[in-house]
Amino acid sequence: MHFEVTVDIDAAPETVWNLLKDVERWPDMTASMSSVDLLDTPLAEGSRARVRQPGMPAAVWTVTAFTENENFTWRSRSPGVTTTGGHEVRPGPSGGTTVRLTLDQTGPLAPLIALLLGSRTRRYVTMEANGLKTAAEPS
Template sequence: MEQHTSIEIDAPASRVWAILADAERWPEWTRSVRRVTLHDGVLEVGATATIDQPRIPTVRWTVTALTQGQSFTWESGGAGARTIAHHRVETMGENRCRVTLSVSQQGPVGSVVGRLYRGLTDRYLAMEAAGLKGRAESDWTPPPGT
């Protein structure tokens, strides 16, 4: 079971990527996330993060793929369930890009969980896309070094 959303953003892909890759600051621009702790301090393959979201158990994720400036994937799971979340930024012009966010649930337990959380997942994906767009199109300035 896979759910996704895409949104076009009037900002350079590099700006959008800087916001998206700074996962610990996500609670500043989306109400779907209360806290992100990036345990290894940097978003890279093998890094782990714990995410606390309203109405969802706190989950530990592991980054399994990353193309700097373009996309990353992280996964979480246990017995009978695996959740995979993809985050992609595609350049559409000098000051425009498209972001696609997706979540898939795999395994016998994962498919049940996916159906139970389907509506909430759709709402959270939409909130995250809209929040990212709002932050990227605002006069917000990324912190130094990002």
């Protein structure tokens, strides 16, 4: 399964990046997260975080790529499926910031997981993008 959502945010890329990389604050920005505990600080390649989401098993995510002020990718493995999440921040075409969030699931059980949890997963990624937008934009 591959899912991607892009959102334009009326805020500086630095502002958006600082919110995005503060993963422990994500539950304050979206109801799709119950808790995020950063197990290794700071967030960087090799860091791990335990993520709890409503209706989903807790998962430990490991950062596999990290470029300050631009993007990070993390991966979670469970029996039969590997889930990879991408987070990219770039200057928007007419000012502000464009954020792209991606989620990919691979492995022998990925089709079954997509069937069982695909709609919830897509809804959660969209909620995360919208929560970031709300948190970043001035009131």
